[in-house]
Amino acid sequence: MLEILPLILVFPLAGMLLNAVFSRWMDETWIAIFACGASGTAFVIAILQAIALSGNHFHVETVLIADWITIGNLHLPWQMRVDTLSLTMMMLVTGVGTLIHIYAVGYMRGDPRFARFFIYLNLFITMMLVLVAADNYLMLFVGWEGVGLCSYLLIGFWYDKGDNGVGNARAGRKAFVVNRVGDMGFLIAMFLMFGAVGSLNFDDVLYFFEHNGVEVAGLATVVTLLLLVGAVGKSAQIPLFVWLPDAMAGPTPVSALIHAATMVTAGIYIIARSAPIFALAPVSQTTVALVGASTAFMAGTIAVTQWDIKRVLAYSTISQLGFMVAAVGLGGYVAGMFHLITHAFFKALLFLAAGSVIHGVEHGGHHTHDHCDAQDMRNMGGLRHRMRITFWVYLVGAVSLAGVFPFSGFWSKDEILADAWNVGVVQGHWHGVAVYVLLVLAAILTAFYMTRQIVMVFFGEPRSSAAEQAIENPPVMTTPLIVLAVLSVVGGALNLPGWHTLGHWLEHTHHFFHGLDFNLGVALGSTVFALLSIWIGTLVYYRRPLENATAPDQLEGVLGPVFRFLYCKWHVDELYSKTIMALYEWKARFLAFQVDWYFWHDFVHEQLIASAFRGVTVVLSGPVDKGVINPFFDGMAQLVRTFATRVLRPLQTGYVRNYALGVMLGVIIVLGMIFVNEGM
Amino acid sequence: MTAELIIFVLLAVIAVAAALGMLLSSNAIYSALFLVVNFGVVATFYLLLGAPFIAMVQVTVYAGAIMVLFLFVIMLLGAERLRHPNQVLSWQQPLAVVLVMALLGFAGYVVSMQGLASPPVDVANTVSYGSPAAIGELLFREYLFPFEATSLLLLSAMVGVVVLTAVDARRGVSRGVSRDRRS
Amino acid sequence: MIPTTYYLALSAILFSIGVIGVLVRRNAIVIFMSIELMLNSANLAFVAFAREFGTLDGQLMVFFVMTVAAAEVAVGLALIVAIFRSKASIDVDAVNLLKG
């Protein structure tokens, strides 16, 4: 039974090739059938594998496809690995992937590049399966690069749209370039592992580290930190997260599949896969946990300020990925994987539902010739009447994300918090406490911005004619939403306290993976925080809904210049590029905002909370996101390019005598090196 | 010994002077003639070194045929002097001198480390050494392959010259030079 | 008998003069002649070494170098003639279309 595993790659690949070759003779229906069928078949195979594996007493199996690289004693085959960890990912990728395929059939209908979209999508599924089914780091890297390429192609899918007609293409390139930084870490880690172990097979490498224990702790620290660099790039953590919000330029199913459910979790997967190495490197674990927790918090604060329905979700995704990274950093691999799964359900759901909203509003816009921005939440409002199914599934996704009992997000997020509590309070590590505090704050923010979004989009009165005329989408789009909604509700059952189904399942892969007992105190605490946050959000946004599409955010009245200042992102860029100037101006604005504080009798608590949010957000999303990190990468690229243009190009003068001088210089350098080396 | 040394120094001075003359003449014709002188002196050195065959080849082929070809081309093109003696690359010259000085420095080091030991036997005076017969024997025995390869090399060079200078009959454009010359 | 080292020194000097000729002259033909001078000085070194060792291999080498030089001269002069036809100049500094 396990021998059929390679078919899981064959079907999506075949679907891709079929569509690539024959799409010009097929209509959309057939393209869709091939693409969805390919993905669905892969899902069925994954299920069969799971059954076979449990029948096999969970014994790890490897399936050799072909020899690949054999250099001396180095043997790297195309070999797939079936264990509970890889199967979990395979089922998730193919299952959620299939649902998103089906949804995309409706979403992309009529697009001139319909076939190409599904070609990319099937290629992505193939590559993602290569990533999770690999039996060695190098093959994993192939998948890793492959999904990166697909992601990049799909972000730029509507390459002729975006700012100045090139914005989307630029977003794609940004994603690619930023990810290469992460890849560099991954590659160097791989070479180091290879140098020490002489192999890149998971079993060999992990055995080496487990077997040699503390003797190789130094190496383990370096390797894991480099792996972390890779994971940080792929999973959009500080400081490499900048590409993910821009990646929302791609079609919404792509955002759901690649930039929420699957590819971005590859970083968590690789950390989980390398768990035994991380176990030897407490420094790296601490770093991982803190990076994750800080990202979770920071992205949460930024999400509060966004207008674009997908950008809110993008920052939310970064935040939730931070939860997972923090979890695996604390050794809570089961919790991390659990959250990975539930997050895949509800975030895919939210993205798809957001896509449904956008689609509906766009449709309304066509109807009324109101060409407002269909992704701007200020142009929405009152959609709960016009798009009932979308509203309800969105609500399910949102409460699940907010961590409300008994939705799936509650169970998984709670387990992460329990892990943090365990490390911080029970075991008494300082970083555990820090992670716990940051994650709780992030959870509060999560509930707040989801409330804000729900209220803005679905409640109140429509704030544009497009929203008034918005209509519900056809069943091909809503059915996957309903399925995902059901999964978001019941997903928590995967790893209920007491049963620990997922924990026991994953334990077969590695003994590091074991769940933690339910912590009632933590659970109660986080539930209270979540509900409180929702209540505050309701107070701010539901009681005083936006008047119209151009009205300021409720908090904007409170925060005045700060909000507008946030809104003008390019302004912030400019501001913080002149660092010193920026500090002064920020101070001035801060004072102005205090003076203008005319609202404070009504909402004093909210204002306190809100101003804290805003203050931190200004700092984080301003200088850090827009002012430091972006310019850093742009600056590096610019520096290299300037060097090439200003220094290297003029050297190439075109005068043959200059070139002869170059040859002569080479002669002198070579002779000089040889003689100096010899000691003259 | 001393007489030999005097001859050597004298010839060496002439050789270097001729080389410098080639380097410094602004007229390409003079350069070529200076180079002929240099090649002639070097041919004398070959004789001193017991290489009569090579010396002969040097005079006939190098100083003779090749340099005549040079002179021929210079005169044909009327390119004795450059039309515009402006120096575009003013920094090239000093840099070149510095680099060549460095090269000479390396050469001096290498030569000084070499020592002044004379060869054990003076083969230059033995009759058979360097004679055409001895060379030919070696050429067709040990160096057969390079010899054959050279023939191919010359053939391809010939073809190349035809390609580069032949005037395209279809266009019938000769661009400044008479059209029946195929180098 | 003149030590080989003297010849080596002489050939190094001639070689350097050739190098500097390539680097500073602008007339393509003179540059080319300088290259010939470099080859020639290498030949001198070959013959000197051959005499030192009492073998003929060095002289054979010279023979081949000369042949190659002849081939190079033929192709090189043909090229220069071709360039002259289109540019009406053999100033290498005037041949400066491709750069950057």
Place this chain on the structure above:
Amino acid sequence: MTISNLNLVGTLPLLFLSAWACGLLLVDLWIPGDRKHMTGWMALSGFAITFFWVSSNLGQREEAFGGMLAIDGFSNLLHLVFLGSGILATLLALNYLKQHDIERGEFYPLMLFSVVGMMIMSMAKDLIVVFLALEMLSIPLYVLVGFARTRADSEESALKYFLLGAFSSAFQVYGIALIYGATQATGFAAIGDAVAISGASPLLLAGIGLMLVGLAFKVSAVPLHMWTPDVYQGAPSVVTGFMSVGAKAAGFAAIVRIFFSAFHSLAADWAPVIVLFAVLSTVIGNVAAISQTSIKRMLAFSSIAHAGYVFVAIVPGGYGALSDFAASAVIFYLAAYGLTNIGAWSVVIAVDHADGMGSDISNYAGLARRSPGLAAAMTLFMLSLTGLPPTMGFVAKFYVFRAALAAGYTWLVVVGVVTVLISAYYYLRVIVVMWMNSGDGQVVTPRALNFTVGVTAAATLVLGLLPGPLMAIVESSVRGLF
């Protein structure tokens, strides 16, 4: 008069190709001017026959012409690289020459002569043969570079290539003279013996340095690279595709043979220079490529960078047991680079118009829509040149870095990885322009060109996915040679 160990039989493929070239010169005289592609087809068949002849007997271990030539797995595999690039370039030339109105029958014999020179270069076991082979491959190339005589840039690049090539080969000759003076020999084996006995003298080291300069010039290593972009841009693109693979591979063949066998015991002296070449070439080549707007110049700088990666593979050659490994890595890398690069140049030819205006990267805008197959192939080539999986370029880079790691040059591998990262930037730009910009302009894709692109693209992908058999062949052919 007898010659010891002549072994004409072993060199038959070489002799055959030389004879074919001479014969073709004669036959060409009777082929009318408007049917010169027949000469091309005949040259092609000569290449093809030799290709299969050589590939039928890869594992030989023989010598010929009294030990002047070696016929072994190393030379045979590289023969396949030369002949393969010859075949592909001839295929491209069939239409290219006519399209650019420079069709002359001599083109093909010159190409054959050049390949003969390359083949000799990879077999050479004597410095004089190395020198002659270098000239044999260069002189036809000088002519081929200037073959588009009607275009000023072709002439200009020929002059530059010629003057600098002659300049650097003068250094090489002088280097050979010094080596001869230091070791009393020109054969690699005899030099190796002499070096093992007497060790390094300044004379020998100077000779090695000067000779290395001549060879490094041919493979365009920084700082001897400056001719490369100008010549690659000015030369007819078929010639560029051919020489960027063939001449480079031949240069590396000679470097490997000389340094792994004759100067093996002096690795401590030459390895730092090789490392320097590796670092300078990868860094300068990749960084300079970023600012280029012409795809030809970009590929030229990319070829400089790739020379640097080959140098990375050569570094371990000085470490006793690793020299086989290094030689295999060099061959594999050259094969990968050759396939990919000729493929890329075929696409350049397809996009290039006769007026030479199609060589800007912006001309590739919208290629994905105009000619999806061509764009997909070009994407593959760019990915392979970057070294991304699952292409052959990735495996080759992996192979090279693995060799350097085995010799303990971790920092060199880190430099390599960082430069690969830099290179992603400009290779990616081509992909972006093809797939994400819109534009128009015609593409000329004759059948032979489609065939070339298809073959190279398929090989790049297949050998990236399943390089095992080729690796096995390479390793078994080279084992024990150095």
